């Protein structure tokens with residue numbers, strides 16, 4: 295539901311409980327309306343000054359059934375509101391729509407303009423913890439639903455997420471499903487889009503900046519570099535790779551391709567051993583970049599031969615990069631610039647100390 299009208303100065307009455315009315319109020323306020331809001335029939339009866347001829351009456355949250363509606367009857371009558379939709383008399387077909395939004399690797403600055411606009415216009419945002427969720431309250435007035443964790447700390451299963459998306463859209467909401475990185479890179483965005491299509495709900499995809507490129511970049515590692523690497527392969531390390539896959543990757547890596555592994559921390563020892571068995575040299579550089587573009591970002595630089603020991607304390611979320619490009623780590627990154635500045639400052643200090651006054 296979107297209000298793009300200019301209601302500057304026009305009287306608008308919103309009827310409904312505070313939680314239900316939050317979205318509507320924010321929208322009409324933005325449109326410049328002179329708002330009156332009644333949370334309950336009692337509040338309406340107690341009001342002293344009522345706008346006599348509102349330009350618009352928005353009734354929200356009356357889906358509680360007939361008994362609840364009946365309480366509002368005198369108010370609705372006064373404003374001659376006709377045909378309040380009820381859940382037991384749904385309008386034909388779905389009215390809401392869904393936008394699958396890629397939120398990038400977790401920093402607000404890496405949201406796209408389209409992502410920011412979609413969030414601003416949303417009624418409901420279903421998010422998980424890889425997206426920039428901490429800033430959501432500043433970016434949208436939508437109802438926020440954390441599908442990354444259930445109260446018992448388990449992830450909400452994918453079928454349940456699909457069901458929630460469809461349910462909110464069927465109720466008429468403009469739903470944003472905010473995902474980390476790009477929705478179509480290991481994000482199960484395809485399944486969510488398919489679930490919407492199956493339910494006949496219009497769905498749009500807003501591409502995001504994928505961690506597979508942006509997280510190596512946060513450590514100053516370009517995934518391709520002229521004369522160093524002319525290809526990069528993004529692999530999921532969620533399940534242990536087969537010997538065939540190890541051989542294939544080792545071939546790509548040895549021929550100068552970069553290997554980027556997402557969700558690979560738990561299986562890193564298995565991967566490193568598999569690549570070595572398949573002939574990748576033990577001196578091949580390997581980096582693990584944890585929490586890229588987020589507070590606490592950390593880069594561990596090592597090589598294939600001792601990756602297990604050197605990365606034993608690395609934790610998710612992290613991106614593993616294997617290839618010669620890792621030797622370029624630090625190019626253009628803030629960490630590298632800071633290191634350089636510290637080095638410069640130290641040499642000035644030494645000069646100053648050595649200069650007789």
Ligand code: SAH
Pocket residue numbers: 398399400424474475476477478479480481503504505506509555556557558583584585586587588610611612613
């Ligand atoms: N669709 C996402 C990937 C989802 S799979 C994208 O395009 O980026 C989840 C994996 O992405 C994590 O296990 C981790 O490997 C990686 N990841 C996402 N955000 C990250 C971040 N800020 N820092 C490090 N790794 C990240």
